[in-house]
Amino acid sequence: MPDMLTMNDGRTIPAIGFGTYLVPDADAGRITRAALEVGYKLVDTAAFYGNERGVAAGLGDRDDIFVTTKLWRSDMGHDSTLRAFDTSLEKLGRDSVDLYLIHWPMPSLGTYVETWKALVRLRDEGRAKSIGVSNFSPGHLRAIIDATGVAPALNQIELHPGFQQREARAFHAEHDIVTQSWGPLGQGTLLSHPEIVRIAQARGCTPAQAILAWHLHHGLAVIPKASSRERLASNLAAHAVSLTHQDIATIDTLNDPEGRLGPDPDKL
Numbered sequence: 001m002p003d004m005l006t007m008n009d010g011r012t013i014p015a016i017g018f019g020t021y022l023v024p025d026a027d028a029g030r031i032t033r034a035a036l037e038v039g040y041k042l043v044d045t046a047a048f049y050g051n052e053r054g055v056a057a058g059l060g061d062r063d064d065i066f067v068t069t070k071l072w073r074s075d076m077g078h079d080s081t082l083r084a085f086d087t088s089l090e091k092l093g094r095d096s097v098d099l100y101l102i103h104w105p106m107p108s109l110g111t112y113v114e115t116w117k118a119l120v121r122l123r124d125e126g127r128a129k130s131i132g133v134s135n136f137s138p139g140h141l142r143a144i145i146d147a148t149g150v151a152p153a154l155n156q157i158e159l160h161p162g163f164q165q166r167e168a169r170a171f172h173a174e175h176d177i178v179t180q181s182w183g184p185l186g187q188g189t190l191l192s193h194p195e196i197v198r199i200a201q202a203r204g205c206t207p208a209q210a211i212l213a214w215h216l217h218h219g220l221a222v223i224p225k226a227s228s229r230e231r232l233a234s235n236l237a238a239h240a241v242s243l244t245h246q247d248i249a250t251i252d253t254l255n256d257p258e259g260r261l262g263p264d265p266d267k268l
Contacts, residue, residue, distance in 0.1 A: 017042030032058025
């Protein structure tokens with residue numbers, strides 16, 4: 001399984017990254033440093049997480065780490081997006097970020113197309129090296145592609161064996177959009193599933209590693225979160241787990257089209 005995935009803008013992104021959702025700002029520096037020490041090359045944060053300054057402290061002067069942050073829904077709109085991006089850069093202490101995402105499409109606001117146009121501007125200025133979205137459905141993606149001719153480099157969506165997002169993944173493949181899974185372990189609900197436990201025991205790995213290996217087998221990027229050095233290292237070691245074709249087929253059967261655990265982007 002590749003360590004890096006290629007996006008449609010020609011840039012590459014680490015297949016496994018460190019997700020910082022629910023990591024308090026006061027702890028983000030320490031935990032981010034631990035993640036880098038065990039070998040992570042991608043750190044994912046967001047304005048909404050309230051921990052961009054802490055992440056920056058953990059990154060220090062490292063310039064070899066892929067940094068992602070996201071625009072929160074309250075800042076959507078062309079000009080407000082540009083201002084929010086400047087705020088994120090200031091908190092991160094950087095001149096640019098590797099990837100900037102629209103956190104949610106918020107169709108009820110009707111501003112995600114103009115917001116995407118602002119991200120295209122940021123990319124053209126070189127301050128966001130790559131641009132993408134999060135929680136966009138194929139319908140939202142079609143709208144921004146039709147309006148700008150620019151497909152996101154990546155879409156970060158809820159995706160785990162219990163909710164496999166096959167329609168979205170097919171659309172992404174059509175447009176060379178990298179699929180990045182948030183909540184890749186199903187918020188922990190899948191770790192005790194009998195089939196996952198059986199596969200993990202057979203392969204000599206943890207249930208979490210088996211699930212992450214399934215994501216990687218399917219060419220998905222993942223950003224599992226962890227707060228201990230041991231768990232951080234364990235998640236990263238999923239790269240070394242080899243699942244059989246039967247293992248993959250078994251996990252594929254766990255899909256539930258109604259298995260979403262987070263909000264439905266179409267209803268926000």
